[in-house]
Amino acid sequence: MTAFAIRHPVATVSRGIEDLVIKGLNSKSYLMKGACAVLSRVISLTVFPIFLLLELTFSRIPKALLAIGNSEKFHRKLDKAAKYFFAIFTSPLGLHSPEGVSGFFLKTPPSHEVRPFGVEAVYGQKVDQITYPKSILELQQLVRQAKEQKKQISIMGAGMSQGTQTVPHNSSQIVICLKHLNSISLAPDGQTAQVQAGATWEQLQIALNNQGKSSIVKQASDIFSIGGSIGINCHGWAHEYGALSSTVESLEIIDASGEFRRLSPADEQFRCMFGTLGYFGIVVSASLKVTDNVPLIQKATEIHIDDFHAHYQE
Numbered sequence: 387m388t389a390f391a392i393r394h395p396v397a398t399v400s401r402g403i404e405d406l407v408i409k410g411l412n413s414k415s416y417l418m419k420g421a422c423a424v425l426s427r428v429i430s431l432t433v434f435p436i437f438l439l440l441e442l443t444f445s446r447i448p449k450a451l452l453a454i455g456n457s458e459k460f461h462r463k464l465d466k467a468a469k470y471f472f473a474i475f476t477s478p479l480g481l482h483s484p485e486g487v488s489g490f491f492l493k494t495p496p497s498h499e500v501r502p503f504g505v506e507a508v509y510g511q512k513v514d515q516i517t518y519p520k521s522i523l524e525l526q527q528l529v530r531q532a533k534e535q536k537k538q539i540s541i542m543g544a545g546m547s548q549g550t551q552t553v554p555h556n557s558s559q560i561v562i563c564l565k566h567l568n569s570i571s572l573a574p575d576g577q578t579a580q581v582q583a584g585a586t587w588e589q590l591q592i593a594l595n596n597q598g599k600s601s602i603v604k605q606a607s608d609i610f611s612i613g614g615s616i617g618i619n620c621h622g623w624a625h626e627y628g629a630l631s632s633t634v635e636s637l638e639i640i641d642a643s644g645e646f647r648r649l650s651p652a653d654e655q656f657r658c659m660f661g662t663l664g665y666f667g668i669v670v671s672a673s674l675k676v677t678d679n680v681p682l683i684q685k686a687t688e689i690h691i692d693d694f695h696a697h698y699q700e
């Protein structure tokens with residue numbers, strides 16, 4: 387934990403702010419609610435921007451400079467540094483919402499606890515081990531091992547679902563976090579992207595934006611994993627396309643026997659993979675349709691509630 391705090395000071399402060407906000411929300415004492423509200427705001431307005439500046443100066447900028455020569459890595463590091471830079475300027479928003487900016491810097495330290503977002507205190511569960519496979523082969527071995535030992539597998543994407551979706555029914559089950567399976571590649575024709583399940587929308591959007599592209603259907607924010615989003619078949623602002631499944635061309639999965647399978651919409655199991663919380667297998671990667679990333683202009687039209695349906699249809 388100390389090593390994590392030294393390596394990720396901003397993430398550690400962000401977690402502190404988050405914990406204070408949650409403690410305040412869950413407390414019945416008005417004194418405790420007030421103390422948490424004040425302390426979380428003070429930290430987000432003072433300690434948080436100072437740590438952002440320190441990590442930007444001594445870690446993010448040097449890492450970007452060291453990556454000069456490797457264009458892809460350099461742009462990735464530069465994007466990270468830019469995120470810190472913008473957060474310093476937007477940190478005064480912490481006065482209104484203490485975790486509003488710091489929430490984008492949360493990292494889960496390696497631990498033996500499954501902590502679903504926002505409901506950690508209610509559903510969080512200590513487990514014997516959380517495994518982080520770095521290859522498909524490793525993942526297949528874990529599934530086969532679970533089968534042999536007759537254990538349940540609990541799959542974690544970004545772990546943001548606010549319930550027990552990622553929590554095993556007891557501590558000795560096998561918990562697999564896919565965050566290291568996060569590779570992303572754009573097809574040569576620019577029409578689809580092959581994305582591993584542990585990648586987040588943030589990672590995907592940054593990679594696609596570098597090529598002038600964007601994903602089509604996703605949640606309103608970018609913190610979720612592709613696997614977890616398929617697990618619940620998310621929807622978003624691009625409602626005219628329907629749910630995420632409408633943009634998935636094919637899937638790669640590991641089935642309950644540990645077999646690697648490629649699924650296209652013609653396969654019966656393809657549809658079983660959407661919104662079923664991983665019950666039919668583990669999504670390893672997806673081929674997602676992408677679109678050109680064009681600047682949008684937000685417009686609002688005020689209408690009477692009685693005219694809404696006709697207006698919306700139009």
Ligand SMILES: Cc1cc2nc3c(=O)[nH]c(=O)nc-3n(C[C@H](O)[C@H](O)[C@H](O)COP(=O)(O)OP(=O)(O)OC[C@H]3O[C@@H](n4cnc5c(N)ncnc54)[C@H](O)[C@@H]3O)c2cc1C
Binds near residue numbers: 604665669
């Ligand atoms: C603040 C907030 C805003 C939200 N906004 C929206 C929204 O705009 N639209 C919307 O549709 N939803 C929204 N949601 C819900 C969100 O989309 C789901 O909770 C989503 O599953 C989170 O993704 P995750 O990576 O954190 O998944 P996790 O919580 O890690 O996992 C979700 C489920 O998918 C399973 N799973 C994870 N990875 C895989 C995999 N590789 N293969 C198979 N199964 C897997 C898990 O076992 C679990 O059952 C929101 C949630 C929050 C907290």
